[in-house]
Amino acid sequence: MSPQLISIYALAAMFVVATILPINMGVLAFVGAFLVGTLVAGQTTSAIIAGFPGGLFLTLVGITFLFAIAQNNGTIDWLVRLAVRGVRGRIVAIPWIMFGISAVLTSVGAVSPGAVAIIAPIALGFALKYSINPLLMGLMVVHGAQAGGFSPISIYGGITNRVVAKAGLPLNEIVTFLASFGVNLAVAVLLFFALGGRRLLQARADVLAGQATANAATAAQPPAPRAPAVARAAGNLALAIPPIAVTVPQAGPQVYGDAESEALTEERMLSDRRDDPLASDNVSAKPAEGPHWYRVLTLGGLILLAVLTLAFNLDIGFVAITIGLGLSLIAPNLQKRAMGQVSWPEIMLITGVSTYVVVLEKMGTISFVGDSVAGLASPMLAALLLCFIGAVVSAFASSTAVLGSLIPLAVPFLQSGTGVSPIGFIAAMAVASTIVDVSPFSTNGALVLANAQGVDREAFFRKLMAYGALVTVVAPIVVWALFVVL
Secondary structure, three states, X not given: OOHHHHHHHHHHHHHHHHHHOOOOHHHHHHHHHXXXXXXXXXXXXXXXXXXXXXHHHHHHHHHHHHHHHHHHOOHHHHHHHHHHHHOOOEOOHHHHHXXXXXXXXXXXXXXXXXXXXXXXXHHHHHHHHOOOOHHHHHHHHHHHHHHOOOOOOOHHHHHHHHHHHHHOOOOOHHHHHHHHHHHHHHHHHHHHHHOOHHHHOOOEHHHHHHHHHHHHHHHHOOOOOOXXXXXXXXXXXXXXXXXXXXXXXXXXXXXXXXXXXXXXXXXXXXXXXXXXXXXOOOOOOOXXXXXXXXXXXXXXXXXXXXXXXXXXXXXHHHHHHHHHHHHHHHOHHHXXXXXXXXXXXXXXXXXXXXXHHHHHHXXXXXXXXXXXXXXXXXXXXXXXXXXXXXXXXXXXXXXXXXXXXXXXXXXXXXXXXXOOOHHHHHHHHHHHHHHHHHOOOOHHHHHHHXXXXXXXXXXXXXXXXXXXXXXXXXXXXXXXXXXXXX
């Protein structure tokens, strides 16, 4: 058996184990990268470690750290109130506003993960506040970012245009852009009605806010046994907040012991509360909300994050951590628990899988699969399989890398006059390789998962993974039929 096939079987085994057992797939992927890389591919541990996605790690840590600060001091809730007031309580408009803002950001040159990193925490804050399905809100942000991703001045559009021009293939930039926008918009419409959007048509902010408050209060109580019929009825509701196992931001004493020392006044308060038998076990169930001027300052930090990353192309991870440090220095006791709210399990999962994918790339597995498909006798079938490969690989790795590596593989049969339209194939490949970024193993999906609030993270991960798998299977067939066959 070839090393490439062994690496593919190992990846499939990871999925099976992570699905059946409650084991973080990131742990499996790190071990897989070590074993497959050293025993099968003959790589050194230094080479494997070099494949660790440091930039992605820094992005996830920086963004979740900064928005944990914004959540703790009340800035996110404040923005939610302002936005709802702006749409005059029409909650139904909020998911589409998130979709539109994300699309505009990427269409004018923002990197898709950068736009999602900025919009997703705010959108998911809306979802928690007004009982909107968080899966709907997260997916609207990602699909919005992908909808604008192939404008002629965007990152994806620029990379694709350069690759196609270098390969000597004809290209219609507007067709590629409209194809991406149209498919993502159509998917967003389907998601809106499938994930509870119809309930929002007549909903008002005051009603949903009260409902969300009631849900939060219920979630804070120990779950009572439910009859099967009641459980089924509750599951049929279009609400994303499950009745049990709801996660909440970290509260109470620091979980890191002396890693971050408590302020002297807080230590005395905690000591007094521990000695009081009538005191609640949850010493600080909700962090104190910051003063108005501090919320304004935090909002300024978020705007500065957008300006520095979108206009000046600075690294979003470094910028987010820098702004978060500045806010923490101004109010250290108020923000001291933000680091405990960074989504470490999700970060472990994403970085582990990404490291394994780099091992696959270095040992030639990706090229092996691509070359095998490109050599098929049927150009139409080869085009379909390349779309599938682009979707599957992009669900775990960089979409830009997929576009840059798979499009050149299609050059021979696109230039041979076999009936495959180069313009249609490029559009299909572009959509298939980016629409799967909803996967929780991609940067965009990871950001949605990391910023989901008030939900059972494991259940949310499984829903996001199931949707990502569905898109990975269905999207290549649909875009192939639309842009290649027709």
